[in-house]
Amino acid sequence: MTTRTIDRSTDLSQALDKLGPDETLKYNSDYLRGHIASDLLDRITGGVTFASNKLMKFHGIYQQDDRDIRDERRRQKLEPALTFMVRVRLPGGVCTPEQWLKIDELAQTHGGNTIRLTTRQTFQFHWIVKEDIKPTIEGLHDVLLDTIAACGDDSRGVMATADPADSDIHAEVAELSKQLSDHVIPKTRAYHEIWYGEERVATSENEEPFYGKQYLPRKFKIGFVVPPSNDIDVYTQDLGFIAVTGPNGIEGFNVTIGGGMGRTDNEPTTYPRLADVVGFIPKDRLLACADAVMGVQRDYGNRVVRARARFKYTIDDKGLDFIKSEIEQRMGAPFESARPFDLTTNGDGFGWRQTDRGTWNYGLFIANGRVSDLPGRDIMTGLREIAKVLSGNLRLTPNQNLIIAGVTPEDKPQIEALLAKHGLAESDKTSSLRLNSIACVALPTCPLAMAEAERYLPDLITKIEAILEQNGLAQEPITIRMSGCPNGCSRPYVSEIALTGRAPGKYNLYLGGGFHGERLNSLYAENIGEERILEILSEKLSTYANERAPGERFGDFVTRMIDRERAA
C-alpha cells in the first residue's frame, strides 16, 4: 500500500516569510486590532491605511469610493470620495421588526437613505463616512446585532433556507444557523474594544483558540438548506448542510464541501466549483463537523497564492478522499452514507402563502435587494410602516428578496393595506425572468467592478422581456444573474443565463446553469455588448420555445443545444 504524501509547502506549517503578505499582516495584527483605532481618528483622510482596510474586513467593514466622481475629484486634487460598506451578521437572514426599524433608522442617518439586502441574507449599508462607522455599529449593538466576520478570512454569515413549508423546521434551522454562526466567528475582543469602546483586559489566554493568529487562508461560507428548496445555492458554499427531516424534526444533515464561485479572467487555475456531498451526520455532530472542516482548511489551505486559497482548491489539490478522511478523524466519527434528497429550485416564492401554523407569509420581490423609495414604490417607507405593526418577523432571502413572516389572520388586512398603500402589493406581477434575477452591487461603490450590474440589469431585463413575450415565454421561470466582475457575488456561474463584467458595457455571457443550482453554466461568448447579448438570447430563446421537450428548463435545453453545436 502506498500512502500519498501531502504537499505542505503552502500551508500554515510554513514560516511567515514563505507565505503571502496577508499572512504576515494577520499575524502581526494583535488579533485584528492593528492601527484601526488610530486610523479612525486621522482627519487628513476619509479612509484608513491599506493594512487597516484589510483588518476591518474581519469586522465586517470594507472601504469603497464613489467611482462616478473619482476623475472629477482627482482633478480637484481631492482624494477619492471614500466611504465604507458595513455588512451586518444576520444568521439565517431572520430579523425582528425592532431590528428592522433600527437598520432603517441607521440607513437614514448614516447610510445614504438606502439599504441593500444581499445574496447572503443580510443587510449592507453603503456610503458610511468614517466618523459614522462607530455610531452605526453602536446602533446595531442596541438591537443585538453586530458585523463580526461579515467579511475577511474567516467564517462568514451563516445562511439558511428562508421559507420552508414546515414552520417548526424553519425555526430549528434558523436557531441552528445562529448557534453555528456564534460558534465559528472570531473570539478576539478587538471588536468590542474598537467599536464599543470597551477597555482592553489583560489576559494570558489565547484570544483565538480555534483560528490562531493567522485566521483562515481566505473567506469561508456556510449554509443550511431545507429541501426541496435550494434557495441558498448549497453547492456554492464551502460547507453546506442539507437538512434531513423525519417525524420529529431535523434528524441530521447531508454535508457538502468545496463549493465556491470566484474566478479570475485569464487565470485558468481559478474556476467556480460545485460542492461534493460527502455523507450524512446526525444533528448533534453539527458543531464538531464544522470545527473539523474549518480546521482542515485552516491547516491545509493555500496561504502562498491567495487566488488559490479557497477551500475548493484545497480539496482539488489534496484530493477529496484525503480531505474527507482528515475531517472524519478530527470529527471523531466517519460520515454515514448520504440520505436521499431532492432539490428542485433555487428561486423564491412570492405573494401570500398560509403556513402550517395558520399564519401568513408574504414574499415581497425587491429588485436586486435594493431597499429605497422609488417612484410609485416606497419600499423603504412601506417596510418601515409594516415593521411598526408586524408581530412576526422579517426574513431576508438568498435571492435578495424579503419575506414578511408570521402575519396573523387578524393582522393580514392591515399588512395588505400597507403593501397596497406603498405600491408593494403587486411586486410579483412581473416576468418570471425578473423575479429570478440577481445583480451584485458593482458600480458606483464596489472597487472591483469593471462594468455596471445593479444599475443596468433591470433595463436589460426589460429588453429580454420583449423577446420572451414574442416567444410566449413571459411566465417561464428562467434564472439570470449579473456580476460587475468575475468574482461572482451574484452567484452567476450556477445561473441559466449569466453575465459577468469585463469592461464598461462589455460582458462575458454564460449559458446553461441548472435551474436549482446543480450544474455550472459554460462560457458562451466573451466580451460582448448589449446588442450581441440580445441577438444571442433572441436566437436561443426562440429555438427553446419551438424545440424544447415538455417541461424542459431553459438551462437544460441550451446545454443540450450547445453540446450539439460543439460536437458538430
Added chain:
Amino acid sequence: MKFLYEHHIVDIIRRFPVAGVEADSLLAGLRPLQPRLYSLASSQALVGNEAHLTVARVRYELHGTARGGVATTQIADRLEMGSTIPVYVQENPHFRLPADDVPIIMVGPGTGVAPFRAFLQEREARAAAGRSWLFFGERNFRSDFLYQVEWQEWLDEGVLSRLDVAFSRDASSKTYVQHRMREQSRNLFAWLEEGAHFYVCGDGKAMARDVHEALIGIVEHEGGRSREAAEDYIRNLAAEHRYQRDVY
C-alpha cells in the same frame, strides 16, 4: 461704512435714482477697477515656468440678487482655457521662508493656504531638512480640503511633518484653526522654543485676530507667563521676523 458694504453703486443708484444721469456719464465718473492681489501658490524651483494661484470664487446674495466678485468670476466662469490676462508681481519681503533647517509653523485656512503650498514646493525642491507644520481650515472636509492629496503625499514623504485640519461645517460644534492650535498647545510652544517661524495667511477680519489671541494664550499657558509677558514674547517673535503675516 456698513451701509456702503451692503450697498454697491448699482444698489445706491437703484435706491436713489438721479434724473438725467446716463450710463455713459455715470461710467465716466467711476474710478478704474483696482488690481486684485493673489498669493503665489507655487515655487518656480519645482514647477519651472508656471505660476499657480488659489482663487476662491466670490459669490453672495444681496438685496435678493445673486452677486459675484469681479475678478474671481471672470477667472472661474468667463475666461476660456488658454486666454491671457495682464498680471504683475508684487513682492512681499516680509513673508519669506527661513533657512532650510529652521522649523516652520504655517496657519492658512481657506485660500490662505496658497503661499504654504509654495513654501513646501520650495522646500521639497531644496530637500530642506527643517520640520514643517500646517494648520488648515475650511468648511467641509469632503468638498473643500484644498490640495488634499498633495498634503497627503508630502506627509508620506516627510516634506510636511504635521498637518492639523479644522472643518467648521462638518461637526455640530464649529471648529476653526485656532481650536486645533490650542489642542496642540504644548507641541506648538515647544516648536516656538526650538526657534520655529510662525506664519499666518488668509482672512484678516476674524481669523488673523483669533489666531493671534490663541498664540498669546498658548505662550501664557505653556510658558507659565503673565499676559503681558506673553504679549512681549510674541512682539519679540515679530521683531525677529519669526512671526510673519499676510492677511487680507
